[in-house]
Amino acid sequence: MLFLIPAYLSENSPIDYFAPAIKEYILKTDYFFVENEKTARKVIKFFAPEKKQADLKLFLLDKYSERKDLQEAQMLMKNGQDFGLLSEAGLPCIADPGNLMVKWCHENNIKVIPVNGPSSIILALISSGFNGQEFTFHGYLPIDKAEKKARIQFLENQVQKTGYSQIFMETPYRNNQLFEDLCKFLAPNTRLCIAANINDPNEEFIKTLSIKEWQKNKPELHKIPAVFVLGK
Numbered sequence: 702m703l704f705l706i707p708a709y710l711s712e713n714s715p716i717d718y719f720a721p722a723i724k725e726y727i728l729k730t731d732y733f734f735v736e737n738e739k740t741a742r743k744v745i746k747f748f749a750p751e752k753k754q755a756d757l758k759l760f761l762l763d764k765y766s767e768r769k770d771l772q773e774a775q776m777l778m779k780n781g782q783d784f785g786l787l788s789e790a791g792l793p794c795i796a797d798p799g800n801l802m803v804k805w806c807h808e809n810n811i812k813v814i815p816v817n818g819p820s821s822i823i824l825a826l827i828s829s830g831f832n833g834q835e836f837t838f839h840g841y842l843p844i845d846k847a848e849k850k851a852r853i854q855f856l857e858n859q860v861q862k863t864g865y866s867q868i869f870m871e872t873p874y875r876n877n878q879l880f881e882d883l884c885k886f887l888a889p890n891t892r893l894c895i896a897a898n899i900n901d902p903n904e905e906f907i908k909t910l911s912i913k914e915w916q917k918n919k920p921e922l923h924k925i926p927a928v929f930v931l932g933k
Contacts, residue, residue: 704785710790730785734761735787760773853883870928
């Protein structure tokens with residue numbers, strides 16, 4: 702079986718935010734697909750401190766992974782070994798390359814078991830006040846300045862034309878730059894939600910304002926995990 706195991710969004714999240722099944726499935730196996738070994742070990746220790754770190758067998762699954770890189774793990778699964786799949790934050794397979802293994806499991810008749818947990822994308826959307834019936838997630842915006850401007854204005858146009866909420870992210874160290882670009886390229890009345898440090902009881906910041914209002918209330922977002930939502 703492949704257990705799809707969520708990670709915390711913040712290390713400061715209380716353990717009672719999470720389903721007990723997360724610990725149960727972590728204790729069931731020593732074999733895990735992980736996007737980052739250091740992060741994965743911290744997440745496993747958070748949910749199951751009694752788990753022996755020396756027993757863990759971690760297989761890297763990141764955006765550069767190809768099927769040939771996963772052949773050893775796939776053979777183990779075909780021979781009956783259960784695996785967990787861990788994201789760096791939140792649910793695996795959303796803004797995360799884990800879908801490669803999930804697809805392979807379906808092709809090879811291996812059971813996939815999703816475990817309930819937080820998604821920064823969904824939590825940002827439901828906290829925004831925007832349309833939660835119809836929305837699109839775009840992942841990361843382009844780095845190139847001209848391409849980024851075009852994409853931002855495209856998303857704004859989609860909100861006006863369809864009413865769909867538009868969700869996107871940025872690498873935390875570029876958040877402030879993205880905020881400046883949003884204020885520069887969007888119309889003053891366009892509404893933007895910024896959801897930062899989600900699930901952190903001490904630092905959580907979620908606010909929806911017009912661009913005109915944001916220009917007067919600039920947040921400090923440098924190196925802070927954040928999700929951005931445009932909507933009506």
